[in-house]
Amino acid sequence: DRIIALCEAFAGRALVVVDETYIDYAAAPSLIDAMETHANLVILRTLSKSHAAAGVRLGAALARQDVTALMGKVLAPYPIPQPVIQAAMAIMSPDNLKRLAAKREDILGRRDVFANALQTLDDVISVFPSDANY
Numbered sequence: 001d002r003i004i005a006l007c008e009a010f011a012g013r014a015l016v017v018v019d020e021t022y023i024d025y026a027a028a029p030s031l032i033d034a035m036e037t038h039a040n041l042v043i044l045r046t047l048s049k050s051h052a053a054a055g056v057r058l059g060a061a062l063a064r065q066d067v068t069a070l071m072g073k074v075l076a077p078y079p080i081p082q083p084v085i086q087a088a089m090a091i092m093s094p095d096n097l098k099r100l101a102a103k104r105e106d107i108l109g110r111r112d113v114f115a116n117a118l119q120t121l122d123d124v125i126s127v128f129p130s131d132a133n134y
Contacts, residue, residue: 003031007038015067017042024050024104025111026131032062039064047091049133050104056087107133 007016020043023030035041046059058080061071090096111130118127 003041004034004038007034007041011038011040013040015040015042015063017044019044021046021049022132025108025133027129028131035062035064039066042067047088051091051100052103053087053091056084056091058084058088104133 003016003018010016016038018031018041020030023045030043031041032043035043041063043062044059045062047053047056048059061068063071091100111134115127115130118124
């Protein structure tokens with residue numbers, strides 16, 4: 001709600017950029033659907049975290065076509081090396097996405113077990129909820 005309020009407050013004047021790097025681990029939903037009604041919303045994603053591809057160094061900016069057209073004017077002619085494109089295609093294959101979804105569920109379970117174990121320690125005052133993989 002606060003991000004949507006920012007989009008409305010800055011409509012026509014500024015972009016609102018949201019980092020959804022850890023969205024696959026978050027309880028909150030993605031704001032991707034809000035792009036339809038908020039032209040100034042830009043969402044950043046990466047393959048580094050939930051897709052286990054930190055070495056690939058590939059991210060994306062998701063935005064409405066008019067915004068991406070402007071962004072395209074300042075990008076290098078070939079901003080993504082061919083080996084990175086090939087790696088991304090393999091990472092995003094249906095079979096690999098199924099494997100990663102199962103791995104993500106395992107990580108979420110381990111994160112919760114770890115947080116609960118921390119809460120039992122005498123020296124720990126509080127454990128904050130996490131929307132990341134740790």
